[in-house]
Amino acid sequence: MDDLRKREEEEQKIQEIKKNIRNKKHYFIEDGILFRKQQLSLPPVPYVPAGRMRADILKIYHDTLANGAQFGRDKTLRKIQERYYWPTMIAHIRNHINSCLPCAQNKYRRQKLPGKLKPIPPPEGIWKLLSMDFHGSITPTSKQGNRYIISLTDVLSKFVIKKSCLRLFSNNSSEIPYK
Template identity: 85%
Template sequence: MDDLRKLQDDDKTIHEIKKNIKNKKHYFIEDGILFRKQQLPLSSVPYVPTGRIRADILKIYHDTPANGAHFGRDKTTRKIKERYYWPTMIADIRNHINSCLPCAQNNYRRQKLPGKLKPIPPPEGIWKLLSMDFHGPITPTSKKGNRYIISLTDVLSKFVITKA
Protein backbone atom coordinates (compact mmCIF):
# COMPACT_ATOMS: atom_id res chain seq x y z
CA MET A 1 0.00 0.00 0.00
CA ASP A 2 2.98 2.30 0.49
CA ASP A 3 3.75 2.02 -3.23
CA LEU A 4 0.17 2.93 -4.12
CA ARG A 5 0.27 5.90 -1.74
CA LYS A 6 3.45 7.18 -3.44
CA LEU A 7 1.97 6.73 -6.91
CA GLN A 8 -1.22 8.51 -5.86
CA ASP A 9 0.80 11.42 -4.44
CA ASP A 10 2.39 11.93 -7.87
CA ASP A 11 -0.92 11.92 -9.78
CA LYS A 12 -2.43 15.36 -10.52
CA THR A 13 -6.02 14.13 -10.84
CA ILE A 14 -5.87 12.34 -7.50
CA HIS A 15 -4.26 15.40 -5.92
CA GLU A 16 -7.22 17.54 -7.10
CA ILE A 17 -9.76 15.04 -5.76
CA LYS A 18 -7.99 14.89 -2.39
CA LYS A 19 -7.86 18.69 -2.26
CA ASN A 20 -11.64 18.91 -2.81
CA ILE A 21 -12.59 15.74 -0.94
CA LYS A 22 -15.42 17.51 0.93
CA ASN A 23 -17.23 18.02 -2.41
CA LYS A 24 -16.68 14.43 -3.55
CA LYS A 25 -19.33 12.15 -2.05
CA HIS A 26 -18.01 8.99 -3.77
CA TYR A 27 -14.47 9.34 -2.41
CA PHE A 28 -12.73 9.18 0.96
CA ILE A 29 -9.15 9.05 2.21
CA GLU A 30 -7.85 6.35 4.52
CA ASP A 31 -4.19 6.15 5.59
CA GLY A 32 -3.35 8.72 2.91
CA ILE A 33 -4.84 6.58 0.12
CA LEU A 34 -7.80 7.77 -1.96
CA PHE A 35 -10.66 5.26 -2.16
CA ARG A 36 -13.87 5.25 -4.18
CA LYS A 37 -17.13 4.01 -2.69
CA GLN A 38 -18.94 1.49 -4.88
CA GLN A 39 -22.58 0.48 -4.84
CA LEU A 40 -22.19 -3.03 -6.25
CA PRO A 41 -20.51 -4.82 -4.67
CA LEU A 42 -20.84 -2.77 -1.49
CA SER A 43 -17.21 -1.99 -0.88
CA SER A 44 -14.55 0.62 -1.32
CA VAL A 45 -11.68 0.28 -3.73
CA PRO A 46 -8.48 2.29 -4.18
CA TYR A 47 -8.29 4.84 -6.97
CA VAL A 48 -5.51 3.67 -9.29
CA PRO A 49 -3.28 6.47 -10.59
CA THR A 50 -2.31 6.83 -14.24
CA GLY A 51 0.77 5.06 -15.49
CA ARG A 52 2.30 1.63 -15.52
CA ILE A 53 0.28 0.32 -12.57
CA ARG A 54 -2.92 0.26 -14.66
CA ALA A 55 -1.24 -1.81 -17.36
CA ASP A 56 0.13 -4.15 -14.70
CA ILE A 57 -3.36 -4.66 -13.24
CA LEU A 58 -4.76 -5.42 -16.71
CA LYS A 59 -2.02 -7.99 -17.34
CA ILE A 60 -2.50 -9.64 -13.95
CA TYR A 61 -6.28 -9.95 -14.29
CA HIS A 62 -6.44 -10.87 -17.97
CA ASP A 63 -3.16 -12.50 -18.98
CA THR A 64 -2.15 -14.68 -16.02
CA PRO A 65 -3.38 -18.26 -15.46
CA ALA A 66 -3.88 -17.62 -11.72
CA ASN A 67 -6.72 -15.23 -12.52
CA GLY A 68 -8.44 -17.31 -15.17
CA ALA A 69 -6.27 -16.25 -18.09
CA HIS A 70 -7.95 -14.53 -21.00
CA PHE A 71 -11.47 -14.15 -19.72
CA GLY A 72 -13.70 -11.95 -21.83
CA ARG A 73 -14.43 -8.27 -21.35
CA ASP A 74 -17.32 -8.60 -18.88
CA LYS A 75 -15.68 -11.11 -16.55
CA THR A 76 -12.35 -9.25 -16.57
CA THR A 77 -14.13 -5.95 -15.87
CA ARG A 78 -16.09 -7.48 -12.98
CA LYS A 79 -12.93 -8.95 -11.42
CA ILE A 80 -10.98 -5.69 -11.65
CA LYS A 81 -13.90 -3.54 -10.42
CA GLU A 82 -14.07 -5.64 -7.26
CA ARG A 83 -10.61 -4.41 -6.25
CA TYR A 84 -9.73 -1.18 -8.11
CA TYR A 85 -11.10 1.96 -9.71
CA TRP A 86 -9.96 4.45 -12.33
CA PRO A 87 -12.16 6.58 -14.61
CA THR A 88 -11.15 5.02 -17.94
CA MET A 89 -11.16 1.45 -16.62
CA ILE A 90 -13.83 0.01 -18.94
CA ALA A 91 -12.27 1.49 -22.09
CA ASP A 92 -8.79 0.40 -20.97
CA ILE A 93 -10.00 -3.17 -20.36
CA ARG A 94 -11.74 -3.28 -23.75
CA ASN A 95 -8.61 -1.99 -25.52
CA HIS A 96 -6.36 -4.44 -23.66
CA ILE A 97 -8.56 -7.41 -24.56
CA ASN A 98 -8.97 -6.27 -28.18
CA SER A 99 -5.19 -6.06 -28.52
CA CYS A 100 -4.56 -9.45 -26.86
CA LEU A 101 -2.97 -11.70 -29.48
CA PRO A 102 -3.83 -15.07 -27.83
CA CYS A 103 -7.49 -13.99 -27.53
CA ALA A 104 -7.59 -12.92 -31.18
CA GLN A 105 -6.04 -16.21 -32.30
CA ASN A 106 -8.22 -18.50 -30.20
CA ASN A 107 -11.64 -16.85 -30.03
CA TYR A 108 -14.11 -17.68 -32.77
CA ARG A 109 -16.22 -14.98 -34.36
CA ARG A 110 -19.70 -14.75 -32.90
CA GLN A 111 -20.99 -12.81 -35.87
CA LYS A 112 -21.96 -14.41 -39.14
CA LEU A 113 -19.49 -13.96 -41.94
CA PRO A 114 -20.68 -11.61 -44.67
CA GLY A 115 -22.26 -13.28 -47.67
CA LYS A 116 -20.30 -13.77 -50.86
CA LEU A 117 -20.86 -11.30 -53.65
CA LYS A 118 -22.01 -12.67 -56.96
CA PRO A 119 -20.90 -10.92 -60.13
CA ILE A 120 -23.60 -9.14 -62.10
CA PRO A 121 -23.20 -9.29 -65.89
CA PRO A 122 -22.96 -5.86 -67.56
CA PRO A 123 -26.29 -4.49 -68.82
CA GLU A 124 -27.13 -4.81 -72.52
CA GLY A 125 -28.26 -1.20 -72.76
CA ILE A 126 -29.41 1.93 -70.99
CA TRP A 127 -32.27 1.41 -68.50
CA LYS A 128 -31.87 -2.40 -68.70
CA LEU A 129 -30.32 -2.69 -65.21
CA LEU A 130 -31.25 -0.35 -62.38
CA SER A 131 -30.28 -0.02 -58.74
CA MET A 132 -32.41 1.57 -56.05
CA ASP A 133 -31.50 3.00 -52.62
CA PHE A 134 -33.41 4.52 -49.74
CA HIS A 135 -31.74 7.25 -47.65
CA GLY A 136 -32.94 8.68 -44.37
CA PRO A 137 -34.21 9.87 -42.10
CA ILE A 138 -32.73 13.17 -43.19
CA THR A 139 -32.83 16.62 -41.66
CA PRO A 140 -33.92 19.15 -42.58
CA THR A 141 -37.02 17.66 -44.13
CA SER A 142 -38.30 18.66 -47.57
CA LYS A 143 -40.91 21.41 -47.99
CA LYS A 144 -43.57 18.69 -47.98
CA GLY A 145 -42.17 17.23 -44.73
CA ASN A 146 -40.55 14.17 -46.32
CA ARG A 147 -37.73 12.62 -44.31
CA TYR A 148 -36.60 9.94 -46.76
CA ILE A 149 -35.14 9.99 -50.27
CA ILE A 150 -35.40 7.24 -52.86
CA SER A 151 -32.82 7.18 -55.63
CA LEU A 152 -32.92 5.16 -58.84
CA THR A 153 -29.68 4.73 -60.79
CA ASP A 154 -29.12 3.37 -64.29
CA VAL A 155 -26.11 1.07 -63.87
CA LEU A 156 -24.76 1.63 -67.41
CA SER A 157 -25.06 5.41 -67.77
CA LYS A 158 -24.95 6.22 -64.01
CA PHE A 159 -27.97 8.51 -64.53
CA VAL A 160 -29.68 9.14 -61.17
CA ILE A 161 -33.28 10.05 -60.37
CA THR A 162 -34.11 11.03 -56.79
CA LYS A 163 -37.41 11.71 -55.09
CA ALA A 164 -38.10 12.89 -51.54
Protein backbone atom coordinates in the same frame (compact mmCIF):
# COMPACT_ATOMS: atom_id res chain seq x y z
CA MET B 1 0.44 -0.62 -0.44
CA ASP B 2 3.54 1.50 0.05
CA ASP B 3 4.05 1.62 -3.72
CA LEU B 4 0.41 2.71 -4.20
CA ARG B 5 0.75 5.40 -1.51
CA LYS B 6 3.96 6.69 -3.13
CA ARG B 7 2.43 6.82 -6.64
CA GLU B 8 -0.71 8.56 -5.33
CA GLU B 9 1.48 11.32 -3.88
CA GLU B 10 2.99 11.88 -7.34
CA GLU B 11 -0.32 12.27 -9.20
CA GLN B 12 -1.83 15.77 -9.35
CA LYS B 13 -5.47 14.67 -9.74
CA ILE B 14 -5.34 12.48 -6.63
CA GLN B 15 -3.78 15.32 -4.64
CA GLU B 16 -6.66 17.63 -5.69
CA ILE B 17 -9.23 15.05 -4.55
CA LYS B 18 -7.39 14.60 -1.22
CA LYS B 19 -7.34 18.39 -0.65
CA ASN B 20 -11.11 18.64 -1.25
CA ILE B 21 -12.02 15.33 0.40
CA ARG B 22 -14.83 16.92 2.43
CA ASN B 23 -16.63 17.87 -0.80
CA LYS B 24 -16.14 14.42 -2.34
CA LYS B 25 -18.83 12.08 -1.01
CA HIS B 26 -17.57 9.01 -2.91
CA TYR B 27 -13.99 9.23 -1.58
CA PHE B 28 -12.20 8.83 1.75
CA ILE B 29 -8.59 8.47 2.91
CA GLU B 30 -7.34 5.54 4.95
CA ASP B 31 -3.66 5.13 5.91
CA GLY B 32 -2.74 7.83 3.38
CA ILE B 33 -4.40 5.97 0.49
CA LEU B 34 -7.37 7.39 -1.41
CA PHE B 35 -10.34 5.00 -1.57
CA ARG B 36 -13.59 5.18 -3.51
CA LYS B 37 -16.87 3.97 -2.06
CA GLN B 38 -18.78 1.59 -4.30
CA GLN B 39 -22.47 1.05 -4.84
CA LEU B 40 -24.51 -1.62 -3.10
CA SER B 41 -22.69 -3.81 -0.62
CA LEU B 42 -19.30 -3.86 -2.35
CA PRO B 43 -16.31 -2.83 -0.21
CA PRO B 44 -14.43 0.40 -0.96
CA VAL B 45 -11.53 0.14 -3.42
CA PRO B 46 -8.26 2.05 -3.77
CA TYR B 47 -7.93 4.74 -6.43
CA VAL B 48 -5.18 3.59 -8.82
CA PRO B 49 -2.97 6.38 -10.19
CA ALA B 50 -2.24 6.62 -13.91
CA GLY B 51 0.77 4.83 -15.30
CA ARG B 52 2.42 1.47 -14.89
CA MET B 53 0.15 0.26 -12.06
CA ARG B 54 -2.96 0.32 -14.27
CA ALA B 55 -1.17 -1.59 -17.03
CA ASP B 56 0.09 -4.14 -14.47
CA ILE B 57 -3.44 -4.64 -13.13
CA LEU B 58 -4.76 -5.24 -16.65
CA LYS B 59 -2.02 -7.77 -17.34
CA ILE B 60 -2.64 -9.59 -14.07
CA TYR B 61 -6.42 -9.81 -14.46
CA HIS B 62 -6.63 -10.40 -18.21
CA ASP B 63 -3.37 -11.90 -19.44
CA THR B 64 -2.29 -14.15 -16.53
CA LEU B 65 -3.31 -17.81 -16.54
CA ALA B 66 -3.65 -17.88 -12.74
CA ASN B 67 -6.59 -15.47 -12.98
CA GLY B 68 -8.31 -17.29 -15.83
CA ALA B 69 -6.59 -15.52 -18.70
CA GLN B 70 -8.42 -14.06 -21.67
CA PHE B 71 -11.77 -13.47 -20.04
CA GLY B 72 -13.91 -11.12 -22.08
CA ARG B 73 -14.46 -7.43 -21.44
CA ASP B 74 -17.33 -7.80 -18.97
CA LYS B 75 -15.71 -10.42 -16.73
CA THR B 76 -12.38 -8.62 -16.72
CA LEU B 77 -14.09 -5.32 -15.91
CA ARG B 78 -16.10 -6.86 -13.08
CA LYS B 79 -13.04 -8.55 -11.55
CA ILE B 80 -11.02 -5.33 -11.63
CA GLN B 81 -13.90 -3.12 -10.41
CA GLU B 82 -14.30 -5.34 -7.35
CA ARG B 83 -10.74 -4.47 -6.29
CA TYR B 84 -9.65 -1.16 -7.88
CA TYR B 85 -10.90 2.14 -9.31
CA TRP B 86 -9.71 4.76 -11.79
CA PRO B 87 -11.87 7.21 -13.80
CA THR B 88 -11.26 5.84 -17.30
CA MET B 89 -11.38 2.19 -16.27
CA ILE B 90 -14.06 1.00 -18.73
CA ALA B 91 -12.42 2.59 -21.79
CA HIS B 92 -8.97 1.45 -20.65
CA ILE B 93 -10.10 -2.18 -20.29
CA ARG B 94 -11.99 -2.08 -23.61
CA ASN B 95 -8.89 -0.77 -25.42
CA HIS B 96 -6.66 -3.39 -23.78
CA ILE B 97 -8.96 -6.27 -24.76
CA ASN B 98 -9.49 -4.93 -28.30
CA SER B 99 -5.70 -4.87 -28.78
CA CYS B 100 -5.20 -8.35 -27.27
CA LEU B 101 -3.98 -10.68 -30.04
CA PRO B 102 -5.09 -14.00 -28.44
CA CYS B 103 -8.58 -12.56 -27.86
CA ALA B 104 -8.83 -11.41 -31.47
CA GLN B 105 -7.67 -14.79 -32.76
CA ASN B 106 -10.05 -16.82 -30.60
CA LYS B 107 -13.07 -14.53 -30.60
CA TYR B 108 -16.22 -16.23 -31.81
CA ARG B 109 -17.70 -14.49 -34.86
CA ARG B 110 -21.36 -13.76 -34.37
CA GLN B 111 -21.88 -12.57 -37.94
CA LYS B 112 -22.60 -14.85 -40.83
CA LEU B 113 -19.76 -14.82 -43.34
CA PRO B 114 -20.60 -12.93 -46.53
CA GLY B 115 -21.58 -15.02 -49.54
CA LYS B 116 -19.38 -15.34 -52.57
CA LEU B 117 -20.21 -12.93 -55.36
CA LYS B 118 -20.77 -14.28 -58.83
CA PRO B 119 -19.87 -11.73 -61.50
CA ILE B 120 -22.32 -11.09 -64.32
CA PRO B 121 -20.72 -11.48 -67.75
CA PRO B 122 -20.77 -8.25 -69.79
CA PRO B 123 -23.72 -7.96 -72.20
CA GLU B 124 -23.20 -8.41 -75.93
CA GLY B 125 -24.92 -5.13 -76.77
CA ILE B 126 -27.35 -2.43 -75.69
CA TRP B 127 -30.69 -3.69 -74.33
CA LYS B 128 -29.38 -7.28 -74.15
CA LEU B 129 -29.15 -7.27 -70.32
CA LEU B 130 -31.56 -5.28 -68.16
CA SER B 131 -31.94 -4.84 -64.41
CA MET B 132 -35.19 -3.95 -62.70
CA ASP B 133 -35.62 -2.28 -59.28
CA PHE B 134 -38.74 -1.62 -57.25
CA HIS B 135 -38.95 1.39 -54.92
CA GLY B 136 -41.73 2.04 -52.46
CA SER B 137 -43.99 2.46 -50.74
CA ILE B 138 -43.35 6.18 -51.20
CA THR B 139 -45.22 8.83 -49.25
CA PRO B 140 -46.71 11.22 -50.08
CA THR B 141 -48.33 9.61 -53.08
CA SER B 142 -48.51 11.27 -56.49
CA LYS B 143 -51.64 13.10 -57.69
CA GLN B 144 -52.75 9.87 -59.38
CA GLY B 145 -52.25 7.92 -56.12
CA ASN B 146 -49.11 6.12 -57.27
CA ARG B 147 -46.99 4.81 -54.39
CA TYR B 148 -44.33 2.74 -56.16
CA ILE B 149 -41.62 3.34 -58.76
CA ILE B 150 -40.27 0.67 -61.07
CA SER B 151 -36.94 1.44 -62.71
CA LEU B 152 -35.52 -0.48 -65.64
CA THR B 153 -31.80 -0.03 -66.38
CA ASP B 154 -29.79 -1.14 -69.38
CA VAL B 155 -26.63 -2.65 -67.84
CA LEU B 156 -24.32 -1.65 -70.72
CA SER B 157 -25.42 1.94 -71.41
CA LYS B 158 -26.83 2.70 -67.91
CA PHE B 159 -29.95 4.16 -69.57
CA VAL B 160 -32.84 4.23 -67.08
CA ILE B 161 -36.59 4.09 -67.66
CA LYS B 162 -38.80 4.86 -64.66
CA LYS B 163 -42.51 4.26 -64.24
CA SER B 164 -44.72 5.06 -61.28
CA CYS B 165 -47.55 2.69 -60.42
CA LEU B 166 -50.35 2.28 -57.91
CA ARG B 167 -49.56 -1.32 -56.93
CA LEU B 168 -46.76 -3.78 -57.56
CA PHE B 169 -47.88 -6.88 -59.41
CA SER B 170 -45.86 -9.16 -61.62
CA ASN B 171 -48.11 -8.43 -64.60
CA ASN B 172 -47.63 -4.63 -64.55
CA SER B 173 -43.85 -4.85 -63.96
CA SER B 174 -43.38 -7.17 -66.92
CA GLU B 175 -45.22 -4.71 -69.20
CA ILE B 176 -42.80 -1.80 -68.53
CA PRO B 177 -40.25 -2.59 -71.29
CA TYR B 178 -43.03 -2.60 -73.88
CA LYS B 179 -44.61 0.75 -72.95
